Amino acid sequence: MSFAHTVLGLLENGPAHGYDIKRVYDEHFGLDRPLHYGQVYAALARLLKKGLIEVAGTEAGGGPERKRYAITDAGVTDLNSWLSTPEAPQQYLQSTLYTKVVLALLAGRPAADVLEVQRGAHLKTMRELTRRKAGGDLAEQLICDHALFHLEADLRWLELTAARLDELAEKVTT
Amino acid sequence: MSAAGAAAPSPAAGESPGGTLLAARGLAKSFGPTTALHSASFDIDPGEMVAVMGASGSGKSTLLHCLGGIVRPDRGFILYQGRDLCAMPESARSGLRRSDFGFLFQSGGLVPELTCLENTALPLRLNGVGRRSAEARALERLESLGVAGTARQRPGEVSGGEGQRVSLARALITEPAILFADEPTGALDSLNEERVMRLLVDVVQRGSTAVVLVTHEARVAAYADREITVRDGMTRDLAAGAAG
Numbered sequence: 001m002s003f004a005h006t007v008l009g010l011l012e013n014g015p016a017h018g019y020d021i022k023r024v025y026d027e028h029f030g031l032d033r034p035l036h037y038g039q040v041y042a043a044l045a046r047l048l049k050k051g052l053i054e055v056a057g058t059e060a061g062g063g064p065e066r067k068r069y070a071i072t073d074a075g076v077t078d079l080n081s082w083l084s085t086p087e088a089p090q091q092y093l094q095s096t097l098y099t100k101v102v103l104a105l106l107a108g109r110p111a112a113d114v115l116e117v118q119r120g121a122h123l124k125t126m127r128e129l130t131r132r133k134a135g136g137d138l139a140e141q142l143i144c145d146h147a148l149f150h151l152e153a154d155l156r157w158l159e160l161t162a163a164r165l166d167e168l169a170e171k172v173t174t
Numbered sequence: 175m176s177a178a179g180a181a182a183p184s185p186a187a188g189e190s191p192g193g194t195l196l197a198a199r200g201l202a203k204s205f206g207p208t209t210a211l212h213s214a215s216f217d218i219d220p221g222e223m224v225a226v227m228g229a230s231g232s233g234k235s236t237l238l239h240c241l242g243g244i245v246r247p248d249r250g251f252i253l254y255q256g257r258d259l260c261a262m263p264e265s266a267r268s269g270l271r272r273s274d275f276g277f278l279f280q281s282g283g284l285v286p287e288l289t290c291l292e293n294t295a296l297p298l299r300l301n302g303v304g305r306r307s308a309e310a311r312a313l314e315r316l317e318s319l320g321v322a323g324t325a326r327q328r329p330g331e332v333s334g335g336e337g338q339r340v341s342l343a344r345a346l347i348t349e350p351a352i353l354f355a356d357e358p359t360g361a362l363d364s365l366n367e368e369r370v371m372r373l374l375v376d377v378v379q380r381g382s383t384a385v386v387l388v389t390h391e392a393r394v395a396a397y398a399d400r401e402i403t404v405r406d407g408m409t410r411d412l413a414a415g416a417a418g
């Protein structure tokens with residue numbers, strides 16, 4: 001995800017100081033790790049250079065924290081094209097877990113245990129996220145759901161692979 | 175004849191740890207040539223929610239039916255509050271099912287000719303509670319689950335999500351010590367699944383009802399305090415399996 005685009009998007013509501021941007025960002029997206037000011041100012045500098053934002057006013061005292069930034073027409077166009085372009089669906093074709101399973105099979109180790117231990121870890125995390133979701137506001141719920149659906153997909157793969165382990169063993173060891 | 179064979183495990187004094195509400199050991203059940211349960215064990219404490227996971231056909235529903243006293247296992251024993259379910263006469267077992275157990279299935283458990291209110295009140299009526307008092311309590315239950323609006327409707331006239339909440343109201347109306355839920359959200363979309371599961375968790379947290387939650391879905395199982403897995407008719411405690 002482009003962080004600069006997120007900053008640009010937050011500026012579409014109206015001019016703001018770097019501090020306001022950080023505050024609004026943390027409110028919506030800073031669930032696990034709040035932003036550093038450095039990240040905000042680095043993004044603002046990049047957007048300024050590209051002409052996607054401009055300085056809308058400077059208060060006495062100087063320094064970047066005194067400046068208010070506003071989105072430009074070019075910025076609005078750029079933001080619009082970013083929002084309307086779909087994110088490339090992740091391919092997930094490089095799987096550490098698959099590698100571990102094959103290596104275990106090749107070495108004659110109990111590959112089923114690799115899958116089972118992973119399944120336990122996934123279920124534990126899913127329980128934690130479910131509990132966290134119950135105590136959270138809508139934003140937190142939706143973010144936890146996103147994670148839960150992904151972990152569920154992993155689990156389904158783990159179960160399918162466990163069910164086809166003998167088949168796979170035969171294929172990789174002959 | 176005792177349900178437990180000579181070589182099968184049998185209940186011994188002090189065997190189940192103190193505080194356990196329901197304990198089962200070495201359950202086996204066959205249907206003709208099909209072995210549905212091979213050797214299944216299970217424990218649940220009061221107020222605990224335990225998910226029973228496993229692939230389709232692994233024996234989850236058979237385990238639930240045995241634990242709930244609906245099906246008698248061929249071997250093994252089930253202690254409910256220290257009493258052996260398998261050794262009880264059927265009349266005692268069905269009494270227990272009505273007074274202490276609640277059941278919630280995937281769908282279709284409601285009587286189509288009765289209103290949702292009458293359906294919810296039904297377990298109380300069967301236990302001899304008068305109509306007015308039973309229906310007053312039923313209405314309270316429906317209200318607490320957010321489906322009081324269905325009271326006068328028949329099950330065929332309400333949505334799947336509402337129907338399942340009415341079924342939950344009915345399952346809880348007798349304030350059972352254990353609720354047996356078999357794929358309770360299996361026919362629901364994600365949003366209604368979440369509603370029903372949250373209500374279930376609420377019930378467990380507020381009262382002391384324990385829940386045996388059969389599901390093949392990890393997202394649903396994640397609402398439970400812990401899970402066990404059934405594979406080829408054998409139970410496996412995941413936490414114990416993954417710890418080593």
Ligand SMILES: Nc1ncnc2c1ncn2[C@@H]1O[C@H](COP(=O)(O)OP(=O)(O)O)[C@@H](O)[C@H]1O
Nearest residue numbers: 205208209210229230231232233234235236237
């Ligand atoms: N009443 C029955 N008659 C015959 N076979 C049954 C009956 N109930 C279950 N089985 C069989 O027992 C096995 C386990 O079934 P079940 O407990 O329903 O599994 P699950 O709920 O995990 O899908 C399956 O092979 C199923 O076909």
Ligand SMILES: [Mg+2]
Nearest residue numbers: 234235236356
């Ligand atoms: Mg089943």
